[in-house]
Amino acid sequence: MFKKISIYIVLLLVIPLVIATGTMLFEGRRFVFISLVIAVLSCVPFFLSFEKKQGNTKKMVVIAVMIALSVAGRFLFYPIPFFKPVTAIVVITALYMGAEAGFLTGSLSAIISDIYFGQGPWTPFQMFIWGFLGFFAGLLAQKLIKSRFWLCAYGVLAGVLFSLFMDIWTVLWKDGGFSTGAYAQVMISAVPVIIIYAVSNVIFLFILAKPIGEKLLRVKIKYGL
Amino acid sequence: MKIFSSYHPVVLLCYFLSVTVMVMFTAHPVLLAEALLGGICFCTVLERGNQFFRNLAFYVPLFLMIAVVNPLFSHNGMTPLFFLNGNPVTLEAILYGIDIAVMLVAVMYWCKCYNIIMTSDKFIYLFGKAVPKISLILSMALRFIPLFKIQMKKVSVAGKAMGLYSSKSRVDKVRSGMRVFSVMVTWSLENAVETSDAMKARGYGLKGRSHFSLFRFTARDAVLLSLTILLTAIVLTGTGLGSTAFLFYPKITHMSFTPFSVVVYVAFGVLCFLPFLIEVKENMKWKYFVSKI
Numbered sequence: 001m002f003k004k005i006s007i008y009i010v011l012l013l014v015i016p017l018v019i020a021t022g023t024m025l026f027e028g029r030r031f032v033f034i035s036l037v038i039a040v041l042s043c044v045p046f047f048l049s050f051e052k053k054q055g056n057t058k059k060m061v062v063i064a065v066m067i068a069l070s071v072a073g074r075f076l077f078y079p080i081p082f083f084k085p086v087t088a089i090v091v092i093t094a095l096y097m098g099a100e101a102g103f104l105t106g107s108l109s110a111i112i113s114d115i116y117f118g119q120g121p122w123t124p125f126q127m128f129i130w131g132f133l134g135f136f137a138g139l140l141a142q143k144l145i146k147s148r149f150w151l152c153a154y155g156v157l158a159g160v161l162f163s164l165f166m167d168i169w170t171v172l173w174k175d176g177g178f179s180t181g182a183y184a185q186v187m188i189s190a191v192p193v194i195i196i197y198a199v200s201n202v203i204f205l206f207i208l209a210k211p212i213g214e215k216l217l218r219v220k221i222k223y224g225l
Numbered sequence: 226m227k228i229f230s231s232y233h234p235v236v237l238l239c240y241f242l243s244v245t246v247m248v249m250f251t252a253h254p255v256l257l258a259e260a261l262l263g264g265i266c267f268c269t270v271l272e273r274g275n276q277f278f279r280n281l282a283f284y285v286p287l288f289l290m291i292a293v294v295n296p297l298f299s300h301n302g303m304t305p306l307f308f309l310n311g312n313p314v315t316l317e318a319i320l321y322g323i324d325i326a327v328m329l330v331a332v333m334y335w336c337k338c339y340n341i342i343m344t345s346d347k348f349i350y351l352f353g354k355a356v357p358k359i360s361l362i363l364s365m366a367l368r369f370i371p372l373f374k375i376q377m378k379k380v381s382v383a384g385k386a387m388g389l390y391s392s393k394s395r396v397d398k399v400r401s402g403m404r405v406f407s408v409m410v411t412w413s414l415e416n417a418v419e420t421s422d423a424m425k426a427r428g429y430g431l432k433g434r435s436h437f438s439l440f441r442f443t444a445r446d447a448v449l450l451s452l453t454i455l456l457t458a459i460v461l462t463g464t465g466l467g468s469t470a471f472l473f474y475p476k477i478t479h480m481s482f483t484p485f486s487v488v489v490y491v492a493f494g495v496l497c498f499l500p501f502l503i504e505v506k507e508n509m510k511w512k513y514f515v516s517k518i
Contacts (some may be wrong), residue, residue, distance in 0.1 A: 057421040057429060057430065060419045062325060062414060065366075068366045068369035069410065092377065104359070118336060137306055174291070174325060
């Protein structure tokens with residue numbers, strides 16, 4: 001009960017408070033501050049509700065393994081810029097382990113991989129976007145498992161969304177405010193990156209979804225997750 | 226081992242948060258210059274000698290790129306210097322570009338220092354109490370990565386010893402890579418579930434669990450923490466009262482040099498150079514003791 005209340009406190013009290021202090025203290029760059037804090041806060045309810053649940057040690061270790069795999073994948077493809085299997089592994093985890101596991105794998109992968117690749121103001125945004133990409137994949141799981149077409153479509157969408165979302169951050173970060181013109185400029189210059197994201201997601205989902213999915217299912221049945 | 230990294234993780238987190246947050250959200254040239262210089266000094270002490278120039282080779286072009294791009298795209302400002310393709314290039318936009326470039330590079334330097342100082346054990350320790358399960362997942366994932374590396378080598382060596390895919394052709398290499406990866410996924414999942422069984426057998430999740438950590442909060446931690454809080458409070462008060470307000474558009478405002486704003490500049494300067502000074506002090510102490518032997 002306490003946790004539930006604390007989640008509501010976070011959502012109803014802290015976020016408006018953050019907006020208020022942000023506007024008061026950091027006139028010029030308030031949007032950066034507010035968006036950063038909200039990106040962090042929107043992950044908090046997921047973490048808290050996971051903390052509250054009892055007896056999911058097996059799920060915890062499976063999530064840890066998937067995070068480690070996605071970070072290892074980022075290492076493996078280090079020489080090829082933007083061509084990374086992280087989103088694909090997050091989506092696959094979400095499909096077979098549920099939306100919550102997808103969110104956790106996504107957002108925690110961001111933290112772990114940034115421990116290796118360098119943490120900075122972009123970490124909360126990566127946590128947010130990878131987490132939610134995993135979460136929605138989990139919600140759409142039935143459809144995505146059944147048809148490869150929709151799975152690949154989700155891969156494309158995820159690549160585009162990831163890039164568009166991170167570009168909002170780029171614009172806020174560089175200009176201190178948001179303007180459609182600057183956003184369009186960044187977006188146009190990001191087109192090649194968006195394409196690489198989308199293509200890499202599709203390739204990795206196409207190759208990895210079935211084998212990793214089968215293994216996850218097997219573990220799920222064998223150990224009764 | 227640098228002396229600054231031996232402070233308590235809570236103190237370090239507070240310090241880094243207060244510096245980076247203030248750098249990120251101020252546009253005031255004096256504050257930003259202080260932060261950039263402080264960050265460069267601190268980073269230089271933390272890293273080996275030749276790394277300094279390698280950093281410069283990366284950050285100077287980045288700095289120039291950001292500084293040049295802004296006036297090309299932003300035509301705000303009252304003082305046009307010249308026209309480029311019919312668009313005015315203004316003094317304000319150029320200065321604002323430099324200002325933003327200083328801010329970005331300063332934040333990057335501070336993040337670099339943060340990454341050197343805040344090792345993963347400190348990170349896990351900080352969040353272990355608030356979100357025990359999440360931080361357990363994080364620490365397991367951190368442990369799995371090197372474990373996977375070792376196991377991957379074992380699997381691939383064993384495969385080669387059995388005569389699988391030992392030819393030199395590209396296709397074979399890719400296929401053996403895929404095979405090793407597939408083995409790895411199965412192995413790691415099964416291994417992980419066994420780990421969780423072992424955890425359960427040893428009573429994970431029961432009440433009364435105690436933690437072990439090497440960090441202790443001592444007097445010097447208290448000093449650094451209170452100093453950080455005090456200086457941050459001064460700077461934030463200054464920002465809140467508007468004595469460090471600085472606008473580039475439409476026209477550059479005059480920099481305020483009232484006594485209070487000078488206090489704010491000095492406070493932020495001290496905050497930014499604190500770790501550097503601590504390191505220098507420690508080095509001098511060391512040299513002094515060595516010279517006595």
